[in-house]
Amino acid sequence: xxxxxxxxxxxxxxxxxxxxxxxxxxxxxxxxxxxxxxxxxxxxxxxxxxxxxxxxxxxxxxxxxxxxxxxxxxxxxxxxxxxxxxxxxxxxxxxxxxxxxxxxxxxxxxxxxxxxxxxxxxxxxxxxxxxxxxxxxxxxxxxxxxxxxxxxxxxxxxxxxxxxxxxxxxxxxxxxxxxxxxxxxxxxxxxxxxxxxxxxxxxxxxxxxxxxxxxxxxxxxxxxxxxxxxxxxxxxxxxxxxxxxxxxxxxxxxxxxxxxxxxxxxxxxxxxxxxxxxxxxxxxxxxxxxxxxxxxxxx
Numbered sequence: 001x002x003x004x005x006x007x008x009x010x011x012x013x014x015x016x017x018x019x020x021x022x023x024x025x026x027x028x029x030x031x032x033x034x035x036x037x038x039x040x041x042x043x044x045x046x047x048x049x050x051x052x053x054x055x056x057x058x059x060x061x062x063x064x065x066x067x068x069x070x071x072x073x074x075x076x077x078x079x080x081x082x083x084x085x086x087x088x089x090x091x092x093x094x095x096x097x098x099x100x101x102x103x104x105x106x107x108x109x110x111x112x113x114x115x116x117x118x119x120x121x122x123x124x125x126x127x128x129x130x131x132x133x134x135x136x137x138x139x140x141x142x143x144x145x146x147x148x149x150x151x152x153x154x155x156x157x158x159x160x161x162x163x164x165x166x167x168x169x170x171x172x173x174x175x176x177x178x179x180x181x182x183x184x185x186x187x188x189x190x191x192x193x194x195x196x197x198x199x200x201x202x203x204x205x206x207x208x209x210x211x212x213x214x215x216x217x218x219x220x221x222x223x224x225x226x227x228x229x230x231x232x233x234x235x236x237x238x239x240x241x242x243x244x245x246x247x248x249x250x251x252x253x254x255x256x257x258x259x260x261x262x263x264x265x266x267x268x269x270x271x272x273x274x275x276x277x278x279x280x281x282x283x284x285x286x287x288x289x290x291x292x293x294x295x296x297x298x299x
Contacts, residue, residue, distance in 0.1 A: 008145050013262030015151045018158040019217055021254040023231055024238040025165060026209030028250040031239055034182075034202055036094055037101055039108040041235065042228025043115035044207045047085065048078035048214025049223040050123060056130040071133050071215070075157075078211035086207025090200045098199075112228070119225040127222035136219070150219040161212055162251060168205075169247070178202050234274075241281050243291030253292065257281075 023045060030038050052074035059070035089111070097104040136153055139146035169175035180188040181198045189195050217223065234257070242253030257277055264273035284292065 007142065009262045009266055010259065011145075011147055011151070013259035014155055015220065015258075016262060017255045017258030018151075018154045019213060019220065019231065020234060020238050020258055021158050021251055022161060022213035022216055023210060023235040024242075024250045024254050025162065025247065026206040026213065027235050028206075028239045028242075028247055029165075029209070030203055030206035031236075034199065034206075035101070036098075036203065037105040037108065038094075038206075039105055039232065040089075040112040040115060040228075041108075041207075041210055042230070042232035043112045043119075044082050044085065044210040044228070045214040045217065045231065046119060046223060046225070046228040047115070048082050048211030049218050049227065050119065050128075050214075051078040051081050051211065052215045052218050053123075053128050053130050053223060060131075067131075068133050068135060071130075071136070071219075074130075074218075075212060075215045078215045079208045080211075082211030082214075083204040083208035086204035087200050089207070090203040094203060095196065095199065116225045116228075123225070125225065127224035127227075129222040130218045132219065154216045154219060157212070157216055161209065165209070165247065174198075174201065237278065237281055241284065241291060246291065249292055 023041070026044075027038065027041050030036050030041065052071070055070050055074035055077055059067050059073075063070075093107060093111070094104065097107060132150060136150040139148045140152065141147075167175075169178060177188070177193050177198050178201070180191065180193055181195050181202075185195055188198075214223070217227070221227075238254045238257055239250055241257065242249030242251070260277050260280070261273050264276055268276065
């Protein structure tokens with residue numbers, strides 16, 4: 001194995017890590033903090049990707065001189081749209097299914113099928129792609145290999161999103177409310193915190209992060225009606241492996257799984273690499289069933 005090939009695979013692992021981390025951060029908030037099994041999380045990621053695609057179409061048709069900033073606008077639109085959809089879903093459907101995990105899983109799985117059909121009706125059955133803005137075209141040479149600027153941007157975006165989530169959860173009043181409800185809902189209510197409003201904002205935040213992941217995905221691959229299904233299983237594995245209550249564990253788990261899969265693909269096929277990682281995760285969860293970085297909380 002040459003150093004250049006190893007460096008390429010490590011960077012490919014970082015690219016996979018960024019998408020998994022953005023998806024898993026949102027799912028960790030919904031699943032870990034709220035205990036909701038959201039099988040439609042992948043479709044919310046696809047919704048974010050489609051919103052970015054719509055922004056590209058609008059800028060190409062009416063604002064061609066501003067095409068250089070359309071992607072940044074697309075990220076904001078994707079987050080805002082999926083956040084609003086998440087709040088609406090929590091108030092209309094999820095709120096009535098708390099403490100009923102099986103019903104929640106079935107309801108959100110049905111919702112995912114509905115959203116897939118909506119995507120087919122609105123955008124067609126074929127995959128769509130967005131143009132790469134001029135300042136993300138090209139590559140940065142490193143040794144005997146080159147690193148695409150678009151992937152470097154996604155890595156930076158992931159770091160910024162992770163920092164923003166940390167500041168929101170641990171340096172803001174809303175974050176304090178969310179952590180209070182997560183750790184002890186009854187005592188949080190006794191302290192005057194509106195738990196239902198916190199639930200809506202928390203679920204919307206998790207869905208909004210999925211929308212950002214969808215925007216990032218448009219720089220790596222095309223988007224289709226079933227794009228979300230290709231990532232939802234891996235995202236659940238990342239969250240459970242890292243510990244459903246630990247955002248740091250989710251981040252480290254996404255990094256570990258992304259790098260392991262990329263390196264295993266040097267000697268195995270893609271499907272065998274995923275199967276091997278799944279076996280390693282099963283063995284790890286046998287010894288640490290709460291995940292590698294599980295937190296001790298009072299429920």
